[in-house]
Amino acid sequence: MLCPVALIALLACGSATNSPAATPVAPTLLAAASVAPPPTATLVPAVPSPTPAVPSPTPAVPSSTSAVPSPTPAIAAPILPTRSPTLARAALPSGPAPSPAIPPCPTDFTTQLFTVLPLEPEQFLAFRPLGFMAPPIHMFPAKHSAFSMTRPGERPVPVPLRAPAEMWIEEIWEASFSTGGANYQVFTYPCREVRVYWGHLSAIADRLRAAYQAGSPTCNSFSEGRATVTTCRRSGLGLPVAAGEVFGHGPDTAGIDLGVIDFRRPPARFVRPEHYDGFYPYYASPLEYFAPDPRARLAAKTGNIFGQRTRTANPVGGKHDQDVAGTAAGNWFAPGVDYRRSTDMSGALGLASDFVDPAQPIIAMGNRVPGAPSGLYAFAPRDEGTVNRPFSEVRADGRVYCYEQFAAGSTPGGMPLARLSGVLLMSLPDGATLRMENLAGPRCPPDHQRSLSPSATSFER
Numbered sequence: 001m002l003c004p005v006a007l008i009a010l011l012a013c014g015s016a017t018n019s020p021a022a023t024p025v026a027p028t029l030l031a032a033a034s035v036a037p038p039p040t041a042t043l044v045p046a047v048p049s050p051t052p053a054v055p056s057p058t059p060a061v062p063s064s065t066s067a068v069p070s071p072t073p074a075i076a077a078p079i080l081p082t083r084s085p086t087l088a089r090a091a092l093p094s095g096p097a098p099s100p101a102i103p104p105c106p107t108d109f110t111t112q113l114f115t116v117l118p119l120e121p122e123q124f125l126a127f128r129p130l131g132f133m134a135p136p137i138h139m140f141p142a143k144h145s146a147f148s149m150t151r152p153g154e155r156p157v158p159v160p161l162r163a164p165a166e167m168w169i170e171e172i173w174e175a176s177f178s179t180g181g182a183n184y185q186v187f188t189y190p191c192r193e194v195r196v197y198w199g200h201l202s203a204i205a206d207r208l209r210a211a212y213q214a215g216s217p218t219c220n221s222f223s224e225g226r227a228t229v230t231t232c233r234r235s236g237l238g239l240p241v242a243a244g245e246v247f248g249h250g251p252d253t254a255g256i257d258l259g260v261i262d263f264r265r266p267p268a269r270f271v272r273p274e275h276y277d278g279f280y281p282y283y284a285s286p287l288e289y290f291a292p293d294p295r296a297r298l299a300a301k302t303g304n305i306f307g308q309r310t311r312t313a314n315p316v317g318g319k320h321d322q323d324v325a326g327t328a329a330g331n332w333f334a335p336g337v338d339y340r341r342s343t344d345m346s347g348a349l350g351l352a353s354d355f356v357d358p359a360q361p362i363i364a365m366g367n368r369v370p371g372a373p374s375g376l377y378a379f380a381p382r383d384e385g386t387v388n389r390p391f392s393e394v395r396a397d398g399r400v401y402c403y404e405q406f407a408a409g410s411t412p413g414g415m416p417l418a419r420l421s422g423v424l425l426m427s428l429p430d431g432a433t434l435r436m437e438n439l440a441g442p443r444c445p446p447d448h449q450r451s452l453s454p455s456a457t458s459f460e461r
Helices: 206-213 292-299
Strands: 126-128 145-148 159-162 167-177 182-191 194-201 218-224 227-234 239-241 246-250 255-262 330-332 349-353 361-365 375-378 401-403 423-430 433-439 457-460
Touching: 167 206, 182 246, 194 246, 206 239
Parallel strands: none
Antiparallel strands: 126 145, 145 255, 159 246, 167 182, 167 227, 167 239, 182 194, 194 255, 218 227, 330 349, 349 361, 361 375, 401 423, 423 433, 433 457
């Protein structure tokens, strides 16, 4: 979803839903322009990704286009790339079928499709891997990457964005705000089964704008804070672009989002796949789609949002699927609120690993646990006992686990950490339910003195 321009300063909006019709989520203030040194820690695993189902797409033949204007919005930048446009408040997506001229993809999904870097390395601070979390929008490990481009307190400086391959532009979304300004999200296909989206563009090429305006976009307006947001979408464009062609400028805020959905791949192993929209399980790291030379250049800048630390753990492109069945690790929804019904995950709970250092466990706390402010929490994990255990080692074993002595400063990825007064108690009554409660006191009580009260907050897979 696109953030209203007047509200952008130091706001974290969130990741694009890629949903032709999804529910807008109100942005929230991010606590931080500070970059404190990250805490160090050890181990929490991520998870695999198998099983398929495949929609089918289809594109036409590229040619070059003109360059693009690059208006710079008069706003301060938030801490990092935020959220892309959302359209209606109603139905969740199935995704429009691409134009019939789009060729099929190679059957081997390890075949690299991208030969050109969309931005030159000196134009961005860092390339963010999958798995980033930032409550209240990114409650779960992010399914898309982003070029981090603007430091806190600086104005964004839009630069040309180039197509990484011959591609077909299928959809263009525009969001405009009653407070002034607009931004764009563009959906492209390099081949039939691979959908690529670009979020937080400040402008699109003249040729794209002409195609967008040639028809009647589907529009929808809603209020967000003090602004009225109007989102408009044109789909079925089938507009070819050549590899290296400039098709837009960005960012409009802190960076440009880049997401890849590949329907050839087995879907990610989420414990409750029915709780996710049709695109979610098929996201993959964009890094995997670049040819060796551009991939190496991009991998060298993949990591911390300020470029202070690279990710060296495999996969370097990160992971968004971190559910471990039968354990606490992964995504936990507020009962009855999941991606099939809403995009507002502000009441959810993410128990995952840092997107730069997977050895560092991170709690992404929503707004439902009394006494625990929404934000990120990090701690030094322990290999035994019931205090500060890695989430993948917390099971439905009748025990009450406890988390204490949370780190201050920033995560290894550069995100500000929240402060908690007290400790967190956590238990799994069964493999599909988790209960959590904030308890006063600086340290965890002994095992035999721990219990969750009837008012503990419940989450579901």
